[in-house]
Amino acid sequence: MIDFENIVRLTDSEFEKFAKLVYNESGIFLKTTKLTLLSNRLRKRLNALNLKTFTEYYDYINSLADRSKEIESLIDVVSTNETYFFRNEKQFESLTGECFPEISKRKQTDKRLRIWSAGCSTGEEPYTIGICILEAGSLFQGWDIEIIATDIAYSVLDFAKKGEYSGRRIDKVKPELLKKYFLKSDSEQYTIKDEVKKIINFKLLNLFKDSYPVNIDIIFCRNVMIYFDKEHQKKLLSGFYRSIQNNGYLFLGHSETIHSISDDFTYRKIIDSPVYIPKDK
Ligand SMILES: C[S@@+](CC[C@H](N)C(=O)[O-])C[C@H]1O[C@@H](n2cnc3c(N)ncnc32)[C@H](O)[C@@H]1O
Known part of the structure; x- marks a missing residue:
């Protein structure tokens, strides 16, 4: 032994x-x-x-x-997989308060919304985005919606697909949203409802070996870049620039910046949080 x-x-x-x-x-x-x-x-x-x-x-x-x-x-x-629902809440206020109305207005004929959660870990980030979309109600009624949620680690993706959460992972979910979008089991376990699950597509994707999805309106890549050196951060951002649509939005983590790494994006402050916008392609 x-x-x-x-x-x-x-x-x-x-x-x-x-x-x-x-x-x-x-x-x-x-x-x-x-x-x-x-x-x-x-x-x-x-x-x-x-x-x-x-x-x-x-x-x-x-x-x-x-x-x-x-x-x-x-x-x-x-890999380090720390995450929770509504992490850095201000960013979700920016998403719903500014980005969603802008996209909804701009893409009235196209009616297609594609969001990528790159480095999604156990799923709290893409599910939070999903809840925000459903909460936006009539803004995206009848739209073709897809959240692509990717990670390099398969065990976190297995966890994410089950969609069962408890404890501090769901601490920041407002009680009314918890009630509306989760099913409570006997224990203190909450399972995300199918209406959220069905707009999310979980996939194994290594950001440095696999090809990126294209025509993305919004990229969330938060608390991932911190694990890479500058050379890889540069590769990542140029990949994101190719993936994202003109007028798209890139959300990074609280302590992450593109300063001195990429010239492909401009900075815009929405509701106290920085959002990166691709320069015209
Ligand atoms: C700290 S978690 C961030 C989770 C979530 N985005 C958030 O901010 O709450 C970082 C995730 O990045 C993933 N990751 C690290 N290197 C990666 C790579 N090369 N390709 C794809 N995902 C990677 C890890 O597996 C981990 O789940």
Whole structure:
């Protein structure tokens, strides 16, 4: 029986090897200060594969004829997935108060709304967007609506598809919205209703390996860019510029900026939060 708790931390050279592998496969940049964090997360894979050491795990990955499945599992345990409903509420006020009315007016003949939640984690962000769309009522009546919700980690997508939430994940949902868009089960568990689920399309997508969806009106990519270095942030933003429609909107996380990374977008302040608008294509 292997005593997994006592497997020592990664050595500096093991850390370097894994950090490089993670970086090459996902763009996630791990500083040496993350050594303990990475050790703890990798232990889950060692445990699952019944391996004794980090080096054995590294060699195991490289011995595989097709590494892709194990790389997916590796990234799955390494990625940070913190999220909750109505995270940074002001942005949803901007979305409903300004972006939605503008789009609705501008696309009266087209009547198609495509929103991309890139790095959607366990689904709270795309479901929040979905609730905002349904709350907009007549604004999008009869429209063709799709929220594309993507992430590199398959376990968070499985969680998202189930749509069951509790505790602090739903703390910021107003009681009337909780009642309207969730079904309460016996325990303190709330399940998102089908009317929200059906406008969301969850997909596995690696932002540095896979192609991006196109003709997007609004991109949410919040609290994702912080995990990448400048080179990858640049790649990401130029990809978003190709994906987004003229007059579209890009929402980034609270601590993220495009300043000194991309000239493709201009800055606009709506209801106290920055929104990025693509320059004319
Ligand atoms: C902290 S969560 C952000 C969740 C949500 N956007 C929010 O702001 O609440 C970051 C997500 O980005 C995903 N991610 C990291 N690198 C990625 C990549 N290369 N491609 C796609 N998703 C990635 C992670 O798996 C994780 O679920």
